[in-house]
Amino acid sequence: MQTPLPVARTDDLIVLDVDDETVAYDLIRHRVYCLNRIAAIVWGMCDGKTGIDRMTTAVSTATGAPRDRDMVWYALRRLNGARLLANPLRPEAVERVVSRRELLRRIRISGLGLFILPTVATIIAPSTLQAQASCLPSGAPCSRTLGLPCCSGQCRGQPPGADLGTCS
Amino acid sequence: MDALDRHGWTDAAAFEWLGVRFGIRTDSPDLMALAGSRLPPASVPSESDHVDVLFSLTGGGYASRGMRRHQILYEGFATITRTLDREALADAFDSALHVALAERATQWVFVHAGVVGWQGRAILLPGATFTGKTSLVAALLRAGAVFYSDDRAVIDAAGRVHPYAKPLSIREARTARQVPRSATSFGADVGSKPLPVGLVAFTRYREGASWSPQPLPPGQAMLAVLEHTSALRTRPRTVLATLRRTITGAASYRGVRGDATETAARLLALI
Numbered sequence: 301m302q303t304p305l306p307v308a309r310t311d312d313l314i315v316l317d318v319d320d321e322t323v324a325y326d327l328i329r330h331r332v333y334c335l336n337r338i339a340a341i342v343w344g345m346c347d348g349k350t351g352i353d354r355m356t357t358a359v360s361t362a363t364g365a366p367r368d369r370d371m372v373w374y375a376l377r378r379l380n381g382a383r384l385l386a387n388p389l390r391p392e393a394v395e396r397v398v399s400r401r402e403l404l405r406r407i408r409i410s411g412l413g414l415f416i417l418p419t420v421a422t423i424i425a426p427s428t429l430q431a432q433a434s435c436l437p438s439g440a441p442c443s444r445t446l447g448l449p450c451c452s453g454q455c456r457g458q459p460p461g462a463d464l465g466t467c468s
Numbered sequence: 469m470d471a472l473d474r475h476g477w478t479d480a481a482a483f484e485w486l487g488v489r490f491g492i493r494t495d496s497p498d499l500m501a502l503a504g505s506r507l508p509p510a511s512v513p514s515e516s517d518h519v520d521v522l523f524s525l526t527g528g529g530y531a532s533r534g535m536r537r538h539q540i541l542y543e544g545f546a547t548i549t550r551t552l553d554r555e556a557l558a559d560a561f562d563s564a565l566h567v568a569l570a571e572r573a574t575q576w577v578f579v580h581a582g583v584v585g586w587q588g589r590a591i592l593l594p595g596a597t598f599t600g601k602t603s604l605v606a607a608l609l610r611a612g613a614v615f616y617s618d619d620r621a622v623i624d625a626a627g628r629v630h631p632y633a634k635p636l637s638i639r640e641a642r643t644a645r646q647v648p649r650s651a652t653s654f655g656a657d658v659g660s661k662p663l664p665v666g667l668v669a670f671t672r673y674r675e676g677a678s679w680s681p682q683p684l685p686p687g688q689a690m691l692a693v694l695e696h697t698s699a700l701r702t703r704p705r706t707v708l709a710t711l712r713r714t715i716t717g718a719a720s721y722r723g724v725r726g727d728a729t730e731t732a733a734r735l736l737a738l739i
Contacts, residue, residue: 314704314705314708316708316709316712318686318687318690318712318715318716319685319686319687319716321685321686321687321688322687323687323690323691323708323712325700325704325708327704330701332691332694332700334687334688334690334691335687336685336687336688421688421691423691423694423695425694425700425701425704426694426695426696426697426700426701427701428567428570428571428698428699428700428701428702429563429567431578431579431580431695431696431697431698431700432563432566432567432570432578432580432620432696432698
């Protein structure tokens with residue numbers, strides 16, 4: 301069975317171009333993505349009509365790297381993982397995509413920079429409290445390893461030594 | 469009328485900042501003074517009968533049987549915190565007030581960041597607590613930078629940073645509370661005009677480290693700033709559009725740093 305051509309998701313997304321990168325905010329999942337130039341090129345061509353060959357040519361032209369379909373498939377896998385495709389890739393198609401390690405090896409051999417590796421960086425949008433709070437007040441639940449520190453600097457574990465506790 | 473409104477309030481005041489009106493009522497003058505110490509520096513008294521958000525602080529002292537009374541902070545009718553610790557109450561009020569302002573000041577964006585001015589442009593130092601922001605701001609001030617903010621960057625719709633000149637909160641030791649210290653005590657001027665951002669630096673202190681800054685492309689820099697940005701979930705369009713203006717034209721770097729004085733000198737050379 302032939303894999304359908306990929307389509308970029310547009311629903312419930314805010315998309316901005318920032319220089320030659322693309323930043324997208326997922327209004328449902330409250331995640332923010334940053335697509336580097338190569339991932340952005342591939343995503344921009346995901347219209348359900350453009351095939352992998354044309355995408356490969358576009359990426360090669362943009363980077364000066366030799367044509368490599370695996371680079372495009374890798375970008376699609378990253379976009380798929382970030383749920384930025386309206387029609388998710390079939391699992392068997394995802395499994396066939398070469399690893400990041402293999403792509404890095406090819407890039408090293410070609411003598412080109414890492415900039416040609418497609419990347420999709422992700423963060424979870426913080427709440428306002430998470431974003432601006434400096435520290436947790438006395439009595440607040442805390443973790444020794446995650447989240448905001450206590451203003452006192454002391455997160456007393458319950459039982460003593462546990463990761464979760466209360467700010468003293 | 470809610471039971472909270474029937475409480476015996478003795479002090480009340482209203483203020484305005486960035487178009488948001490907020491009220492404070494307390495049942496003792498010392499609680500009003502405590503709340504007053506945490507107001508935004510440029511907030512002004514408001515004569516309006518209506519406020520957008522109301523904070524109530526009550527308690528303290530001793531009950532009839534010699535028991536200490538809890539101090540309670542309310543936002544509207546919701547309890548925010550209940551504590552015996554006066555500083556904890558002040559911290560909770562500070563946090564709740566600034567969350568309320570960040571959510572309601574719809575044309576502004578707040579980033580948890582230190583800010584200084586240098587040669588007409590701002591250096592933005594976003595980061596979480598305990599990453600050494602204040603030490604770096606202090607070192608930049610000693611090197612001649614102009615003070616804008618210790619830990620809150622207030623950004624207008626054009627992407628420029630405005631002064632938020634509260635005293636620096638110097639942590640004397642890792643477990644000690646923060647001690648306020650004015651920018652002028654470092655020999656620094658305090659900024660008065662909004663500045664475009666020329667440099668964004670994400671640094672984290674590690675003892676003995678030497679700063680080897682890695683350049684960040686604008687999109688990734690924006691993503692990193694967003695991790696410290698208020699109201700992103702509630703006003704994503706405004707926040708993203710504003711920060712794009714802030715980041716565009718600024719150089720961005722990331723890296724672990726060691727000594728603040730050495731890093732400050734190198735930062736000033738980068739802008």
